[in-house]
Amino acid sequence: MSSKEIKDIGIVGYGVYIPKYRISVDEIAKMWHDNGPMMAKTLNVTEKSVPDLDEDTITISVMAARNALARADRGDNTKNNELLSKLGAIYVGSESHPYAVKPSAVTVGEAIGATPVMTAADIEFACKAGTAGLQNVIGLVKSQEIEYGLAIGTDCAQGRPGDQLEYTAGAGGAAFIMGTENIIAKLEGMYSFTTDTPDFWRREHARYPSHAGRFTGQPSYFRHTLSATKGLLEKLDLSIDDFDRVSFHQPNGRFPIAAAKRLSIPYEKLEDSLCVTKIGNTYSAASMVGFARQLDMAEPGERILICSYGSGAGSDAFSFVVTEEIISRRNLAPVTDDYIEDKAMLSYAHYAKHRGKIMMS
Amino acid sequence: MANPILDKVAIVGYEMTDFGDLYEMGIADMSNMAINGALRKAGVDSNEVDALYVGNAGSGQFLGQEHLGCLIASESGIYTNATSIEASGASGTAAMRIVTHGILSGYMERVVVVGVEKMTSLNKSADTQEALATSLDTIWESSMGATLPGNFALMAKAHMREYGTTREQMAQVAVKNHDHARLNPRAQFSNKLRIESVLNSKVLADPINIFEGCAASDGAAAIVMMAPDVAESYDSEPVFLRQSHQTHDYLSLQQRPNLHELRSVRKGAEMGYKKLNITAKDISFAEVHDVYTIAEILAIEALGLVAPGEGGKATEEGKTSLNGEIPVNTSGGLKARGYPIGASGVAQVIEIMDQFKGNAGERQLKDIEWGLAQSLGGAGGTSVVSFFSR
Amino acid sequence: MIIMTRKLVAENWRLEKARYALVGNFCKKCLGYHFPKKQLCLRCKTSEHLEEYKFKHEGKLLEWTKIYDPAKGFDFAGPYYYCIVELEEGIKITTQLKYVTDEGRLKYGMKVKLVFRRLFSHGNEGLNTYGFKAVPVY
Incomplete structure (x- = not known):
């Protein structure tokens, strides 16, 4: 090499x-x-x-x-x-x-x-x-x-x-x-936020996952998503306004909207990523499919934030800048x-x- | 058979079991009955038999039993060399054909051929279908979801598209063969079948319905074959196997250039006609491999008994019925006489023997000169076409 | 007692490249394609001129049938369409045809594309086997 x-x-x-x-x-x-x-x-x-x-x-x-x-x-x-x-x-x-x-x-x-x-x-x-x-x-x-x-x-x-x-x-x-x-799309940086927060799990041999109801919200999805996003902004010395598009994890159609609101992200910047309303929560694919749809629509030069969330729990945030190649x-x-x-x-x-x-x- | 005029093999004795649900008999029991019945009719002592050939398609699948030559010979009291031949639905006639090599070379004089199958052993029809589907390409067809009726359905669709053959014409094959079987006491099915019943029966694979195919069946059929000079002392008027051609097409349908004809059958028939210096017009009657109704239509076209594309129409017009121009499957065919796979080719020969010997009872044909038997392996990958005369 | 070909682990492994990626071969001498791949060219009787070839995942629909009485192990998927497809290179394959919502729209010679699907699986504990199936392109 x-x-x-x-x-x-x-x-x-x-x-x-x-x-x-x-x-x-x-x-x-x-x-x-x-x-x-x-x-x-x-x-x-x-x-x-x-x-x-x-x-x-x-x-x-x-x-x-x-x-x-x-x-x-x-x-x-x-x-x-x-x-x-x-x-x-x-x-x-x-x-x-x-x-x-x-x-x-x-x-x-x-x-x-x-x-x-x-x-x-x-x-x-x-x-x-x-x-x-x-x-x-x-x-x-x-x-x-x-x-x-x-x-x-x-x-x-x-x-x-x-x-x-x-x-x-x-x-x-x-x-x-x-x-x-x-x-x-060029990677600008990434940032993760991880804790042991048991909001959703599936034991070996169990057919269906179990979850902790409302506990999946504030201490879980929101804490990790918001913390990872904020951490990334700080790390890259960017403000949320520098982003043209975002994709969050989408366990339902309300959580990502609420998360965007709490980060003062206009709905329009999130909207194109919200596939969940029509295809449901695709779990490991959810934030990535939302991100892919943002790429489908993005103009060269636009900056896109993707922030996943995984129960258990953690969030990975990334910043990408779209190039002419798109x-x-x-x-x-x-x-x-x-x-x-x-x-x-x-x-x-x-x-x-x-x-x-x-x-x- | 190098010299078509001189080279011929006599068929002297023959016997078959009933075809159907023979739950009380094992594969060796059925074979024993057919073999010793044929020997008794021929007047041949089992000690005089030079070899036993067994035609069997699937005992490994249906019974988990291979090494049939040894099993059947010893259980039938025949202590000579015995070999099992497998060529799917053509196993019986393929075994018969191999015997001609031994007899015409002078190496053998009296040989027994038994075709046998025990198919009612499996609990589920899906298992029986699975066993049948081993005659296809198990990797590139069966493992992709193919079934035997599925493959014939593709051929039927091709024939319908190419020639405008109708569902009714195909169904008529089953109706006709049931009508013939009603006159055959050995047949598995002797019920009158109405065309509506065929068309309204359960679909196996569009456009093939369940009443267009064969049921699982047990049975054995045996013939005693002899060199002509040897036969003279057993039968003053023997019937002879005059030509028999085994031919092939690609095993899997996708490799064939087209699906609206059975190339293997056509090739075998043409070789036979040429060697015997006869044409299809000389054939008086035929037993063909109607494993599904479309297969009979394809067969009579490939044999030249009707023009390409005319098989459905000819059936509808009664040309292939008992009293028609060219009676086909006077026994009831695989459809109604029954289709114990390995036994069916030999059973075709037995129907030809019955007709030549005047033993066909109510279905007896008159003024017959040439009889033809055609059997198929799988979905037409193997074909054996055999010509018989007095 | 029946040995099911599709349960044979080593056989399925041997066929992976063909089923997954339509890998066959091409003979540079007779300019013929082979699928599945051949150890020797059937025409030239030698391996000398054979090179690996990945067939395109597109072709045209030839014959098809709807199988109502499914093959063993396919009962859950029944009824299903089963068809012959001619690939762009002229090689023909047999496979299942997915997403036939209106059979009237199927036409001899129409375009189909091949997708990646599970071909069969063996209960809860056996292996899954994957490969191609066809989808009509209207």
């Missing part, structure tokens, strides 16, 4: 994938004799995405990674192999890996053709596993151990039937390829809205089948 000085690190490719199926909050509410419109309003979520019978976080990761690659190779297929040969790390962050033991990341590596000279691991940190992977990749690229690295945040979230979480637990994924050349690159793969708008609705019965709630044996 040459030890030339690295000028910039940033995103060289990004891609999302959201399954086609949706169930409406209203449909779930009907099942439990709940008030659907009221629930939708309370959560600020109307529908959530549901994986197909043959989809899981591995298939979603591969689809998102392929989209990221399509942007990274700048529309030139011949560059693909060269880029893949230099792709030195893949981290898949999720709390719903199909295997307890057997990495998702290796299947992604094999499917996109990045194996075998690379490192890989699955990461778990509730809803911020994706950004934790992103940090790992950034570290490796910055230290010049690798030229390119791929970080994916993905989940096929499970909510216990009848639980509040069932209304929001969605499915999706976002993939980011980090590198030093032909950057779409113009030619964003249409090399489907944009986030292509997936959000391409949907098919499910009844609760079919949803139950899709989510493995019907036992065949």
Whole structure:
């Protein structure tokens, strides 16, 4: 590895994938004799995405990674192999890996053709596993151990039937390829805030996660999100007004809006990231999908804040500045809205089948 | 068979079990009945048998039993060399065909061929389907969700698109074969089938319904084959196997250039006609591999019995019925006589024997010269086409 | 008693590159494509001119059928569409066809793209196997 000085690190490719199926909050509410419109309003979520019978976080990761690659190779297929040969790390962050033991990341590596000279691991940190992977990749690229690295945040979230979480637990994924050349968005810095705050968990072999109700709010989501964001601003000597766009973790449609309000961020700067209202909470993917949608819409020169939140608990905040490259690159793969708008609705019965709630044996 | 005029193999004795649910008999029991029945009819002592060939498609799948040659020979009291031949649905006729090598080379004189299958062993129809699907490409077809009816459905769709063949024409194959089976006391199904029943039955894979396919079936069928000079002392008017051609197409459908014809069957038929210096017009009747209704339509076209694309129409017009121009599957076919896979090819030969010997009862044909048997492995990857005459 | 090919771990491993990334080969001598990859070119009878080739994930739909009586292990997904796709390079593959909401819109020769899906899994404790399936492009 040459030890030339690295000028910039940033995103060289990004891609999302959201399954086609949706169930409406209203449909779930009907099942439990709940008030659907009221629930939708309370959560600020109307529908959530549901994986197909043959989809899981591995298939979603591969689809998102392929989209990221399509942007990274700048529309030139011949560059693909060269880029893949230099792709030195893949981290898949999720709390719903199909295997307890057997990495998702290796299947992604094999499917996109990045194996075998690379490192890989699955990461778990509730809803911020994706950004934790992103940090790992950034570290490796910055230290010049690798030229390119791929970080994916993905989940096929499970909510216990009848639980509040069932209304929001969605499915999706976002993939980011980090590198030093032909950057779409340049990394300015990152900052994390982490404590032991048990607001949400799932024990080994447990089918559904448990949570601590209102405790998931103030001491958990808000404390960590606000602290990480403020810490980043301080670290980079920036004010919140310096940012044109933001994406927070989106466990429902209200928390990120409340967080933005408390940071005096105008709603308009957050709005484009709020995918949760239409696809639900995609957990490890949520802040990253929101960030990807901001990239879909951003102009060159705009500064974007992304701040994840993972229960347990921690937040990772990043600042990126969009480059001219975004113009030619964003249409090399489907944009986030292509997936959000391409949907098919499910009844609760079919949803139950899709989510493995019907036992065949 | 190098010399089509001189080279021929006689079929002397033959016997088959009933086809259907033979729960009280194992695979060796059924074989024993057919083998010794055929030997008795031929008047051959088991000590005189030079070899036993077993045609079987799936005993490893259905019963977890391989090494059938040894099992069946010893359980049938035949203490000579015995070998099992597997070629999916064509196993029985493939075994018969191999015997011609031994007899025509002068190496063997009296050989027994038994086709046998025991399919009612599995608890679930999905398991039976899984066993049948091993005749496809298990990696690139079956593991992608293919089923045997699924593959024939693709062929049916291609035929419908290419030639305008209708669902009704296909259903008529099943109706006709049930009508024939009603005249065959050995048939598995003797019920009258109405075209509406076929069209309204459960869909297996669009456009193939369950009444267009075969049920799981047990059964065995055996023939005794001899060199012509040897046969003279057993039967003054033997029936001869005159030509038999085993041909292939790609195992998996996706590799074939098109799906609206059975290239393997056509190739085998053309080779036979050429060697015998006859044409399809000379064929008096045929037993074909109607594993699904579309398969009979594809077969009669590939054999040249009807023009390409005319199979459905010919069936609808009754040309292939018992009293039609070219009776097809007078036994009831695989559909109604029954389809114990490995046994069915030999059972086709037995129907041809019954017709030539005047033992076909109510379904007896008159003035017959050439009989033809065609069997298929899998979805047409293997074909055996055999020609018989007095 | 039935040995299910798709349960065989080592076999599935051997097929990963083909199923995941459509890796086959191309013979520089006869200019023919092979999928799945061949150890020797079927025409040239040698490996000398073979190079690895990744097929594009696009093609056209040829025949299709809706399977109502699913293959064992696919019962949860039934009924499903099963089809033959001709890839851009002329190689044909068989696979499932997803998202057929209106069969009337399927046309012989229409464009399809291949997506990455779980092909099958073996209960709660067995392996998952992944690979390609087709989606119509209207």
